[in-house]
Amino acid sequence: MYTWRIWVFLGSRVFSTLGDQLLQFAVPLIVYDATGSVTMSGLAFLIEWLPRLTSLPLAGLLADRIGGRRLYTTADVLRAAACLLTALALGQWPGETFKLTAALMALCAFCYAQAFIALESTVPQLVPKEDLAKAQSLLQMINSGSGVLGPAAGGALLIWISPADLLWAAALVFAVSACGVLALRGLGAPASAAATAERRSVLHDLRVGVRSLRGEPVLLSLVGLTMTVNLMVGIATATGAALTVGHFGQSDSVFASLQMTVGSLSLATFFLMPWLLRKVSVYRIGIVSFAGIAVGGTLMAGAPLFPLYVLGYGLCIGLCGLFNVFIRIERLHWIKEAERGRVISLIVLLNQSTMPISGLLVAVVGGWLPVQTLFVAVAALAAVAYPLLFRPLRERAVTARPAETAAAA
Template sequence: MNNFKVIQFLVSRFCSALGDQFLLFAVPLIIYKSTQNVSLVGLAFFIEWTPRVLSLPIAGSFSDRLGGKKVYLLADFVRMTVCLLGFLLIKLFPTNIFVIVSLVMSICAFFYAQAFIAMESTVPKLVSKADLPKAQSILQGIDQTSSIFGPALAAMLALYLKNQDFLLIAAGLFCLGFLGVTLLGSALNVQIAKSSKKQIWRDIVQGAKVLLDYPNLLTLTALSILVNLIIGIALATGAPLITGTFNKPDSYFGVLNTTAGLLGVVSFFLVPKLTKHFSVFSLGITAYLAVLCGGMLMGFANNFYLFVLGYALASGSTGLFNVYIRTERVQWIPSQHLGKTVGLIVLLNQLSLPAAGILVAVGSGRVGTKSLFILSSLVAAVYIAWIYKPLKTQSKTNT
């Protein structure tokens, strides 16, 4: 594939990523504005993330069987169609917004995972080994840029548009992604590898065996789950807290997400410098504690700005924490089982996000929305106090 085709492919993927960011902005606002119910926002978050997470184990096989191009076209076409139908159905049946939007997000979330994994597995086949680091850096840039530009643009448009109009805009962005891949012609045609359902199941079982053989991996996974739980609660409750509890305009929700995206980029650049002066273990534990402090601050926040500070502290520290987790666990996993074990760990980590949705759906009405931040942060604090000494003793990154 020549450079122009590569750029065309990456631009089409950026359009799709931007469409996904628009949905992440609009959906919680649509549901909360129409229901005024925090529990339903949490339930919608669960409905969104469950298919996104559970589809991960089959996404690689799906891409191998159909080929990246077919997966891209199918994913963008389905998401475009579903968003368009969702927009029209809301116009026709405004009393059924929760059901309509939840269905839209569950379908879009499933195909988001398919397109994401297809991109990860296709790019190495399209560029030379020498150009692969540059291509991967560009892909990282697409994710980071869309996470900043998407919410910022959505926040500006929210001043002039209704929330459900974002479904129409997302449909247009997915359409651009679809057309971009279509115009590539045969450039994305790569040889399709064959994989069996039995092989997928064997890989999952082998990954589970490695986890059980190395208890330290289970500890690291538990730490990641607790961090993701705090972040998940923040994602699920951001819209109702900002527009309801703090009584801010919808555009302020975009400001929150843009701030988180900017901090993610800042931490991305700080990591190489910090690791020159401190051990990866020390940085990881510090980042973990920063996430807990951010969670506590969100729980006790009595105004918008304190909540943003807590959100920024928690989300901005996850990048540094993930560097520690990835660096530590790769030294424990046998190299021949690295891919299948990491795949299972990622699945377990991501399951904490729909779990956060269930916690919000069930717990917000019983203990209060902000109390969920305090409780989850306290649980995470107790766990790190319990396992810190053996974790430090056994760490391979504490040098």
């Protein structure tokens, strides 16, 4: 049974993810309104994701040395301060919008990586081992719920304020999140003096992760599939505002409605999860969600009308939550507990490496080719990855086995 500490932490997580969703909703609109350029939108997405990746190994090291609670609190305090200062700066220097928002997203991306790894190291301290799967599912529901609430709140606020003013709201929710985790005293300290004394280098941690990945084909397949999904999702996210407002001629509020619809779809899939698990395995859910994401990319590639684009966008983004549940549950069976933090840091680094690549592709290609052409290429890549990468999983995937067999493994 969950204690008050767990509920406080989960509540803080709600505010933290809400702040992240507000930023992901507001910044593309701020950049596109200021520049009118899909290329600049792609460049902003690239700037947002590069610090997330490069700081992941550092995040693992910091979580081990200063503790998950301190790292999580510091990350949200810095994000609250950055949103506040950027909102003030945009009022003073509106001509520097792109530079200011790019700096904001770079700092918030760095802090996001720290909070993500801190979350991974804090949850096992709060939740018994037998409840970890439920906790991960609940956290994924929080992420999906924030995906609905963030754009909904942003779209509602746009009735009275500009997209730039949404940064004030993001600063507030990050501050509330930090206060909640700060109240959990005594949580997330280094496990022991011996663990604190061991000062592993970043390169050492990466070598451990590389050895584990190189020796396990299942993990390599999972990474390959996730990289493919993230490339498609990254292109969809980087171009969502530009295609909705620019190409299809819709308003900012319609873009907010699009984000809300996608978030609602994600949330609905999690409410269906208990029913789905009674019918099919987690592995089968992973296969179907991957195929659905690929179909969504194909629809966006050739959508002549906005409703068809919305359907493709919804499939692509909305099914990611189900795919993430499959990936997270399956990989836990193939990583040694003593190496979990270091290996997951490397896996996340590889998984999310295609996100800045997608931003770079949009920035480079968006100036001389229709952006929808990128979806054609990525959909073709997914068609190749589907039979190639799922084949090693068919016989070995733990999530494909009957429940009693998987438990024994």
